Amino acid sequence: MSDPTATIEGKSYGEPIYREGEAGSDLTPGELLVRTGTNSAGEPIYDSVSTVDKLDPQAQFAQVPSTPPQRDGTDTDPVGQTIPSGTIVEVRIFRRGDTVKGALLAAGGDLASAGDADVSVGDTLGSNDDGSLKATSTAGAGVAEANEALDNSGASAGDRVRIDVEVL
Numbered sequence: 486m487s488d489p490t491a492t493i494e495g496k497s498y499g500e501p502i503y504r505e506g507e508a509g510s511d512l513t514p515g516e517l518l519v520r521t522g523t524n525s526a527g528e529p530i531y532d533s534v535s536t537v538d539k540l541d542p543q544a545q546f547a548q549v550p551s552t553p554p555q556r557d558g559t560d561t562d563p564v565g566q567t568i569p570s571g572t573i574v575e576v577r578i579f580r581r582g583d584t585v586k587g588a589l590l591a592a593g594g595d596l597a598s599a600g601d602a603d604v605s606v607g608d609t610l611g612s613n614d615d616g617s618l619k620a621t622s623t624a625g626a627g628v629a630e631a632n633e634a635l636d637n638s639g640a641s642a643g644d645r646v647r648i649d650v651e652v653l
Contacts, residue, residue, distance in 0.1 A: 502578040503548075506531045512568040514549045515589045515647060516616030517542065517628065518576055531574050533616025537597075538626035542612055544652040546585060548575040564647075579652045587647045590635055591617040594642035602637040610650060617645045627653050 506529035509521050516533040519542070524530055534542060549564050550573070564587060568574050579585055591613040593599030601619040604610065608631045611621030621627060629650035637646050 499580065502580075504529065504545075504576045504578065505573055506576065508532075508568050508570050508572055508574040510570045512547045512570075512574055512616070513589065514547050514564050514566075514568070515587045516547045517588070517612050517618065518545045518547055518574075518616065519543070531576055534612040535614050535616075536612060537614050537619075538621050538623040539612045540623075540625045542626070542628040544579040544583070544585070544628050545576050546579070546588060547616075548577050550575060581652055583652045584632065584649060585629065585652065586649045588629065588650050589617040589645040590637050590648040591615070591619040592640035592642055592644040592646075593638035594640055594644070599638040602640065603635075604631040604648070605634045606631055609653070615645075618648065618650065629653055 507524050509530040509532040512533055518531045519534050520529050521532045522530045591602050593602040595615060596602055596619055604620050608620050609627040610618040610629045610631060611623060611626035613619045629652050632649040632651055635646060635648055
């Protein structure tokens with residue numbers, strides 16, 4: 486299982502690409518994001534991908550806020566804290582071959598087929614409708630492949646786990 490450190494990390498082959506925008510809804514670091522528009526100040530708005538097996542997804546993931554990455558008064562590690570809607574979200578865009586540490590694998594209870602949350606090394610992963618990843622065989626929907634085997638098929642709805650992946 487991915488090490489749930491206080492950040493979403495990755496290995497990039499080239500200079501990492503970061504963006505900032507407004508969180509269009511409550512987000513969690515590690516969710517797969519999509520740009521959904523702009524706010525009145527012309528800043529981009531990002532939301533978690535809300536489409537199962539979104540075609541041609543861009544590998545952009547919510548990061549732990551760096552301003553500052555501190556606990557919210559609970560014992561929750563910053564990587565597990567919510568980025569509230571309307572606040573700044575930091576986005577890291579990954580390229581083909583980059584590794585992402587700490588992406589989110591869907592819970593079996595959130596999927597039409599719970600087996601899509603049971604992945605092996607090398608399995609192609611696409612989007613679930615909550616910004617997490619799941620196994621997919623839909624052409625054009627793959628965003629990454631699993632770098633580790635994880636079985637989250639028996640997990641209750643909302644009980645996502647961290648996974649390390651390589652961007653396709």
